[in-house]
Amino acid sequence: MTPTPPTAPVPDAGGGRRVPGAGPCILRAAHVHDGDVMHDDGRLALDGDRVLAVWSGPGLPPARSASTVVDGPGEGPAAAGEPSAGRALAARLAGAPVHDLGDVVLAPAPVDIHCHGAGGASFSEGPEAARHAAATLRAHGTAHVVASLVSEPVPVVERQVRALAPLVAEGVLAGLHLEGPWLAPDHRGAHDPAALCAPTPADVDRLLAAADGAPLMVTLAPELPGGLDAVRRLAEAGAVVGVGHTAADYGTTLEAIEAGATVATHLYNGCRRPTHRDPGPVLALLEGARAGLVTIETIADGVHLHPAVLRRTAAEAGRRWAMVSDAMAAACCADGDYRLGPLAVTVAGGVARIHGEGREPGAIAGSTVTLAGSVEHAVAAGIGLEQALRAVTAVPADALGLDLGRLRPGVRAQVLVTDLDGRAVHDPVMDPAW
Numbered sequence: 001m002t003p004t005p006p007t008a009p010v011p012d013a014g015g016g017r018r019v020p021g022a023g024p025c026i027l028r029a030a031h032v033h034d035g036d037v038m039h040d041d042g043r044l045a046l047d048g049d050r051v052l053a054v055w056s057g058p059g060l061p062p063a064r065s066a067s068t069v070v071d072g073p074g075e076g077p078a079a080a081g082e083p084s085a086g087r088a089l090a091a092r093l094a095g096a097p098v099h100d101l102g103d104v105v106l107a108p109a110p111v112d113i114h115c116h117g118a119g120g121a122s123f124s125e126g127p128e129a130a131r132h133a134a135a136t137l138r139a140h141g142t143a144h145v146v147a148s149l150v151s152e153p154v155p156v157v158e159r160q161v162r163a164l165a166p167l168v169a170e171g172v173l174a175g176l177h178l179e180g181p182w183l184a185p186d187h188r189g190a191h192d193p194a195a196l197c198a199p200t201p202a203d204v205d206r207l208l209a210a211a212d213g214a215p216l217m218v219t220l221a222p223e224l225p226g227g228l229d230a231v232r233r234l235a236e237a238g239a240v241v242g243v244g245h246t247a248a249d250y251g252t253t254l255e256a257i258e259a260g261a262t263v264a265t266h267l268y269n270g271c272r273r274p275t276h277r278d279p280g281p282v283l284a285l286l287e288g289a290r291a292g293l294v295t296i297e298t299i300a301d302g303v304h305l306h307p308a309v310l311r312r313t314a315a316e317a318g319r320r321w322a323m324v325s326d327a328m329a330a331a332c333c334a335d336g337d338y339r340l341g342p343l344a345v346t347v348a349g350g351v352a353r354i355h356g357e358g359r360e361p362g363a364i365a366g367s368t369v370t371l372a373g374s375v376e377h378a379v380a381a382g383i384g385l386e387q388a389l390r391a392v393t394a395v396p397a398d399a400l401g402l403d404l405g406r407l408r409p410g411v412r413a414q415v416l417v418t419d420l421d422g423r424a425v426h427d428p429v430m431d432p433a434w
């Protein structure tokens, strides 16, 4: 059980890093985050590409560990904390090699539930572009992505959804997110004003049918004519509704939550601003988070929000605080000219803006950050690493009902590696299966 040097068990291998050999092994790191909590002096036991257990401290996993479950041969998974399960796991790990990775943090690879593209490709451009964007994101630490589509006329969105739904079934995408076209014109951000409209029951049903059962989130402005009905109809059909790009007042936003909206789409960005007599959607959504009804999305790229706003929001929303990239095609790329749906975008110094009047740069058009980068921004803003990692893993996964974002027994070990300040370590995702 001689600890090996940090780099020895995981040589760089281009598309990913490999842990050695077949059979069980134990990785030791300064901390292992399981998606919910941080295990100090952490251990992550693997069997091939599957997680066996996560625990704290030397030795074998305690028999009664919340993160310990064993699949017995021919049986279903044994419940956590059953002494027989603990004994079976101990027997499986006895003599397993221990690889000490040193002063690093291992966490589940991030789940991005709001992202428009990467690597020069947009999800709106169709399946081939979507595959390229998803692969680029994986290589930069985001193991799972929900493809966000910007506002276009409903028949166009319907075609895009039909084209991408098979990629969800295939596992390339974790789900689909329609950001519009049911958005408030005054808070459209980088959405094409010509595409915006109010939702009708027929259009809602059309887009639900196109998704063909894929996990679906829809961002809309509930104050539009038919908006609250659309929230109800979508939620009843099992879709997740985000309130965003909205001019809704406080009361209307509460009604939207009552009707089934469960996400605040990139809070603060693209919505009516709160004032002391007009708290607007922001305070209603934060109260929804406090009540355990709403998950708050924030964009942590150092551009969209002041660090104090990010910090205060994380404190306020607690376990309902998530980070999303809202990245567009230029993520993981150099500065230059790109497209966001039908709109032309220029990226300068990593900041994407649509083209405004004349030569003036217009509205911010999504970000170029990855969630691994967002963790670093959040920690720099004073948010604890445990909460920052939860906000890119279990919290966003739960918001969309996805069984992702946790290192729990039986799942594929897709791991983000950071230093103690949340900076992604070179080649940030370790996936033994790659």
Ligand SMILES: [Zn+2]
Pocket (backbone or CB within 6 Å): 179, 189, 245, 266, 270
């Ligand atoms: Zn947006």
